[in-house]
Amino acid sequence: MADDDEDVPIRVDHRDPATARAWLDDTRRRKPFRQAFRAAFGAALASHRRLRILELGSGPGELARALLRRCDVATYTALDWSPAMHALAAAHLGDLAARVAFVVRDFRAPTWPVGLGTFDAIVTQQAVHETRHKRHALPLFERARTLLVPGGLMLYCDGYLVDPTAPLAALTLTRADQPRTLERAGFVDVRLLHDEGNLALYRATNPRDDGAPA
Numbered sequence: 001m002a003d004d005d006e007d008v009p010i011r012v013d014h015r016d017p018a019t020a021r022a023w024l025d026d027t028r029r030r031k032p033f034r035q036a037f038r039a040a041f042g043a044a045l046a047s048h049r050r051l052r053i054l055e056l057g058s059g060p061g062e063l064a065r066a067l068l069r070r071c072d073v074a075t076y077t078a079l080d081w082s083p084a085m086h087a088l089a090a091a092h093l094g095d096l097a098a099r100v101a102f103v104v105r106d107f108r109a110p111t112w113p114v115g116l117g118t119f120d121a122i123v124t125q126q127a128v129h130e131t132r133h134k135r136h137a138l139p140l141f142e143r144a145r146t147l148l149v150p151g152g153l154m155l156y157c158d159g160y161l162v163d164p165t166a167p168l169a170a171l172t173l174t175r176a177d178q179p180r181t182l183e184r185a186g187f188v189d190v191r192l193l194h195d196e197g198n199l200a201l202y203r204a205t206n207p208r209d210d211g212a213p214a
């Protein structure tokens with residue numbers, strides 16, 4: 001058994017086109033409640049105008065499609081290390097794909113934020129655990145925060161650990177540690193937006209210079 005401090009090896013490699021397709025089909029079948037999460041992401045951003053959005057681990061573009069249809073989006077940057085996932089996303093988005101900048105980048109690399117620009121919101125769903133160890137969530141959030149305007153929003157959704165004896169326990173933060181890790185990364189006003197199927201979605205704010213949330 002792997003040491004709990006070691007990164008968990010990749011078992012499902014979404015860079016493989018057949019694996020990416022199979023993941024999407026399987027996830028749609030097993031997790032229909034993800035639709036409710038997409039609605040909650042949209043509701044959190046619906047009152048904002050001319051949003052510059054970055055999505056981390058954007059995958060097959062389901063969240064991008066929901067946000068582009070519901071929200072006032074000026075720019076949408078979809079970051080994923082899988083060209084196969086970007087191809088699925090382009091197909092899923094159809095005409096909306098022309099409004100998306102698809103970036104192939106590894107968010108485990110410390111330099112991943114370089115040159116991406118500045119954003120009003122960073123969104124991510126079921127991707128942070130792909131850093132391959134829960135201890136990598138904190139630096140990922142810290143680096144993401146450097147790309148947000150003061151008052152900008154981080155919308156973070158991922159699975160949480162239910163059974164600490166599970167074989168892949170090192171991948172996943174507990175439900176209690178998810179908001180704590182956002183706070184440790186410097187976010188304020190961390191709020192739970194939706195919790196279903198052992199996934200939770202949070203809204204966290206990049207503080208203004210005076211520390212106020214907005």
Ligand SMILES: C[S@@+](CC[C@H](N)C(=O)[O-])C[C@H]1O[C@@H](n2cnc3c(N)ncnc32)[C@H](O)[C@@H]1O
Pocket residue numbers: 014015056057058059060061062063079080081082085105106107108124125126127130131
């Ligand atoms: C479980 S899928 C979730 C996809 C999408 N967020 C969704 O919920 O439909 C994880 C995604 O993270 C991407 N990913 C995994 N490791 C990554 C890395 N190191 N850097 C960037 N993207 C990565 C995968 O290619 C895949 O698209």
